[in-house]
Structure formats: C-alpha cells, structure tokens
Amino acid sequence: ETGVTQSPTHLIKTRGQQVTLRCSSQSGHNTVSWYQQALGQGPQFIFQYYREEENGRGNFPPRFSGLQFPNYSSELNVNALELDDSALYLCASQPEWGGTYEQYFGPGTRLTVT
Amino acid sequence: TQLLEQSPQFLSIQEGENLTVYCNSSSVFSSLQWYRQEPGEGPVLLVTVVTGGEVKKLKRLTFQFGDARKDSSLHITAAQPGDTGLYLCAGRIRTSGSRLTFGEGTQLTVNP
Numbered sequence: 714e715t716g717v718t719q720s721p722t723h724l725i726k727t728r729g730q731q732v733t734l735r736c737s738s739q740s741g742h743n744t745v746s747w748y749q750q751a752l753g754q755g756p757q758f759i760f761q762y763y764r765e766e767e768n769g770r771g772n773f774p775p776r777f778s779g780l781q782f783p784n785y786s787s788e789l790n791v792n793a794l795e796l797d798d799s800a801l802y803l804c805a806s807q808p809e810w811g812g813t814y815e816q817y818f819g820p821g822t823r824l825t826v827t
Numbered sequence: 828t829q830l831l832e833q834s835p836q837f838l839s840i841q842e843g844e845n846l847t848v849y850c851n852s853s854s855v856f857s858s859l860q861w862y863r864q865e866p867g868e869g870p871v872l873l874v875t876v877v878t879g880g881e882v883k884k885l886k887r888l889t890f891q892f893g894d895a896r897k898d899s900s901l902h903i904t905a906a907q908p909g910d911t912g913l914y915l916c917a918g919r920i921r922t923s924g925s926r927l928t929f930g931e932g933t934q935l936t937v938n939p
Binding site for chain 2: 717744746748754755756757758761768769771801803805807814815816817818819820821823
C-alpha cells in the first residue's frame with residue numbers, strides 16, 4: 714500500500730510569484746486536506762477536498778486555492794507569494810467519510826519565499 | 828486564540844525518565860489524535876481516542892482522553908533517545924467536519 718506522497722520536496726520562490734504543490738493520496742482514500750506549518754508551530758488547516766469538491770476552508774485568503782482530481786490526487790496553488798508563506802505544506806488523506814476521521818500525512822513540501 | 832493548548836512547549840530529559848505531555852481545550856472534541864513529527868517530515872499518527880475517559884497503551888506510551896473530551900495526556904515511561912521528536916495533539920470538533928485543529932506541539936529531547 715502506497716502512502717501519501719508530495720512533490721516537490723523543496724521549493725524556493727520569489728515574492729509575487731505563483732506556486733503549485735502536488736499530493737497523491739493513500740490508496741483507497743478519497744479525502745485530502747492541506748495544512749500549513751510554520752517553523753516551530755503546529756499545522757494550520759487550509760482546506761479539504763472530498764470527491765473533487767472543496768469541503769471546508771480555514772482562515773486563509775483566496776490566493777490559496779486547490780483542486781482534486783478524479784484519482785483523488787490534489788494540488789495546492791498559492792498566488793502572489795508573500796514572505797510569510799514560507800512554511801512546510803502538508804497534505805493528509807483519509808478514507809471514506811465518517812469513522813474516526815484519521816488522517817495520514819505526507820512528508821510535506823518545504824516552501825521558501827525570498 | 829489557540830484552541831488547543833499543549834504543555835510543556837519544550838522538554839529535555841535523560842534516558843530512562845518518565846514524562847507527561849498535556850493537551851487542553853475549552854472545546855469538546857469528537858475525537859483526538861496524537862502525532863509524532865521528526866524534522867523535515869510529516870506527522871505520523873500514534874493514536875486516536877474517541878470516548879471520554881478512554882485510555883490507550885502503545886508499548887511505553889499511554890494516552891488518556893479526559894472524561895469531558897476537552898483534554899488529553901500522553902505519558903511516556905522510561906524514555907529513550909528514539910522518542911525524541913515533536914509531539915502534536917489534534918482534535919476534531921463535531922461542527923467542523925473532519926478538519927483537525929492542532930496544538931503548538933511539545934518538542935521532546937531525550938538525552939542518552
């Protein structure tokens with residue numbers, strides 16, 4: 714069984730640019746959540762996708778957007794990058810809606826904005 | 828305002844010592860999970876607790892969910908250097924779907 718994978722592992726961008734991060738969910742998982750983890754802090758919920766629809770959003774501006782594809786993989790897009798967007802971006806997948814909602818995390822993408 | 832408060836924020840102990848990490852909130856959680864995270868990696872799920880008063884054991888780790896489902900604790904017996912890492916609690920509130928709210932984490936260092 715393949716776990717959650719993310720790409721790229723590291724990325725350096727300049728302020729004002731746009732970035733796309735990718736996530737492949739664990740086999741059999743149809744729900745994907747994205748989190749931002751700043752250095753020294755716990756992860757903060759960005760949004761969640763369930764069956765290709767956004768299913769909840771945290772306190773992040775509209776320049777953070779996402780997609781989920783029919784194979785349940787997902788993308789996180791960030792426009793007009795700001796220095797404060799530098800963080801570890803985590804993707805987590807979970808099995809069918811319901812149950813204990815256990816989420817399984819990928820290794821993350823480290824984004825540095827200069 | 829942090830919904831989940833973890834304490835202590837940092838903990839440095841010697842191998843063989845026992846320790847307890849606390850996770851507290853004023854909100855009631857439908858379920859609560861504990862994760863361990865190493866530098867540059869994603870959090871790894873350790874346990875999920877769902878019933879008030881529930882106690883789960885995972886080798887030297889003991890997890891407890893408060894009776895009112897507002898707090899939780901993680902106790903490690905005879906800590907080892909391999910236990911070093913960032914321990915995160917994360918709760919799910921019934922009205923927030925499956926979104927997880929994380930605490931700030933407890934950075935544990937176990938010295939040989």
